[in-house]
Amino acid sequence: MDKHSILVCMGWEQLEIRLQKCEGWEQIEISLPNCSSLQVISFPVVQLHLNRTAMRASQKDFENAMNQVKLLKKDPGNEVKLKLYSLYKQATEGPCNMPKPGVFDLINKAKWDAWNALGSLPKETARQNYVDLVSSLSSSLESSSQVEPGTDRKSTGYETLMVTSEDGITKIMLNRPTKKNALNVEMYHEIMHALKAASKDDSAITVLTGNGDYYSSGNDLTNFTDIPPGGVEEKAKNGAVLLREFVGCFIDFPKPLIASGQCPALGHLPSPSLGYSIAVYASDRATFHTPFSHLGQSPEGCSSYTFPKIMSPAKATEMLVFGKKLTAGEACAQGLVTEVFPDSTFQKEVWTRLKAFAKLPPNAMRISKEIIRNREKEKLHAVNAEECSVLQGRWLSDECMNAVVNFLSRKSKL
Numbered sequence: 001m002d003k004h005s006i007l008v009c010m011g012w013e014q015l016e017i018r019l020q021k022c023e024g025w026e027q028i029e030i031s032l033p034n035c036s037s038l039q040v041i042s043f044p045v046v047q048l049h050l051n052r053t054a055m056r057a058s059q060k061d062f063e064n065a066m067n068q069v070k071l072l073k074k075d076p077g078n079e080v081k082l083k084l085y086s087l088y089k090q091a092t093e094g095p096c097n098m099p100k101p102g103v104f105d106l107i108n109k110a111k112w113d114a115w116n117a118l119g120s121l122p123k124e125t126a127r128q129n130y131v132d133l134v135s136s137l138s139s140s141l142e143s144s145s146q147v148e149p150g151t152d153r154k155s156t157g158y159e160t161l162m163v164t165s166e167d168g169i170t171k172i173m174l175n176r177p178t179k180k181n182a183l184n185v186e187m188y189h190e191i192m193h194a195l196k197a198a199s200k201d202d203s204a205i206t207v208l209t210g211n212g213d214y215y216s217s218g219n220d221l222t223n224f225t226d227i228p229p230g231g232v233e234e235k236a237k238n239g240a241v242l243l244r245e246f247v248g249c250f251i252d253f254p255k256p257l258i259a260s261g262q263c264p265a266l267g268h269l270p271s272p273s274l275g276y277s278i279a280v281y282a283s284d285r286a287t288f289h290t291p292f293s294h295l296g297q298s299p300e301g302c303s304s305y306t307f308p309k310i311m312s313p314a315k316a317t318e319m320l321v322f323g324k325k326l327t328a329g330e331a332c333a334q335g336l337v338t339e340v341f342p343d344s345t346f347q348k349e350v351w352t353r354l355k356a357f358a359k360l361p362p363n364a365m366r367i368s369k370e371i372i373r374n375r376e377k378e379k380l381h382a383v384n385a386e387e388c389s390v391l392q393g394r395w396l397s398d399e400c401m402n403a404v405v406n407f408l409s410r411k412s413k414l
């Protein structure tokens, strides 16, 4: 219970007014401590529900709150952003009377839904609710930030990666931990850039890893929402070009490439799908999941070719068609993972090994990799092109759109 009291002097008498908050109700207790008998006279407690409209936020409060939103240090998440958007629109324009956006216009549709859900909420109430929400965000996000130092911020010129080079090893770390390292369009481009740079730098080997509790959650599903003027067809076409170039970079990467994952990996990058060119070290906590069918999509990263070769066609079907999630141990038994380490000693053991590898003659390693991979390179590029073309069609399907809408509207998770 939260108590505040004020003393009011009324002639020789001192009137004490205590305000206390109790389960959302304001109680006012008035007593006369200096009465002749020195007994506290408690007026019958006056209990009233303060009318919220009596505490309406002023236009100035509202403007301050709008400025505060811009200064939030942590992204409050899509749900809260939609709430803020809808309250802002209601407060400034009143009830939503815009036409409903089309089903493929996902972002605008989500915004419209949120605004429309406020019905005929009065402008003043929306303004007050906006101010209250911002004030609760400002305190909670400042006090309980869970972002580790160095996460989700610029490093070495990259927005979505942390790239370091030391002891002959270039480490490319996916760095969107608050989004479970989902690959947005910028990250696709930055990974390609980092791989091209690593292929030319002095390091002997390159390591790909993720920051936070997910190695990666695969393609960022909001990639589907930003529809260009050419519509969804153009979006799907651009997506296929981007994916083909992205996977192509892995196929052509000339140095030994190691994926080091301590935690779950979903979609793309779990894919040792780029089989012939990547070694995978996993902790016993890691899992591998390619839920293409769940998302109305189809295999990518050459997995339709490499998985059935590495595992067996039957096991590959379970993974690629039915989306069966494999533990690190199962993935290792199937040949998708090179070795599994105990979670508690993972970093130490893997880095000891990587540092030893990085001391081997770099040219010998490069040439050895080339001779292993070259026989398959042309085939891998052809498979990549075919997979991207099939995916382009899948992205336009209702199955895919529904899966994306369900995730974005918080109806499903994998």
Ligand SMILES: CCCCCCCCCCC/C=C/C(=O)SCCNC(=O)CCNC(=O)[C@H](O)C(C)(C)COP(=O)(O)OP(=O)(O)OC[C@H]1O[C@@H](n2cnc3c(N)ncnc32)[C@H](O)[C@@H]1OP(=O)(O)O
Pocket (backbone or CB within 6 Å): 076, 077, 078, 079, 178, 179, 180, 182, 183, 214, 217, 218, 219, 220, 221, 222, 223, 224, 235, 236, 238, 239, 240, 242, 243, 266, 267, 268, 291, 292, 295, 297, 300, 395, 407, 412, 413, 414
């Ligand atoms: C026309 C298209 C052009 C595209 C361009 C090229 C595309 C190439 C695509 C090739 C094919 C790729 C296939 C895949 O990668 S399939 C895998 C896709 N991934 C998913 O479906 C995972 C979805 N995420 C989840 O199921 C859960 O988030 C997860 C189980 C991973 C974690 O759950 P948890 O409860 O622990 O955490 P949250 O859900 O609260 O997540 C925290 C925040 O991170 C956001 N998030 C997580 N994953 C994604 C994602 N893949 N895309 C977008 N956003 C993601 C999540 O929304 C939370 O955000 P907020 O804090 O803002 O709410």
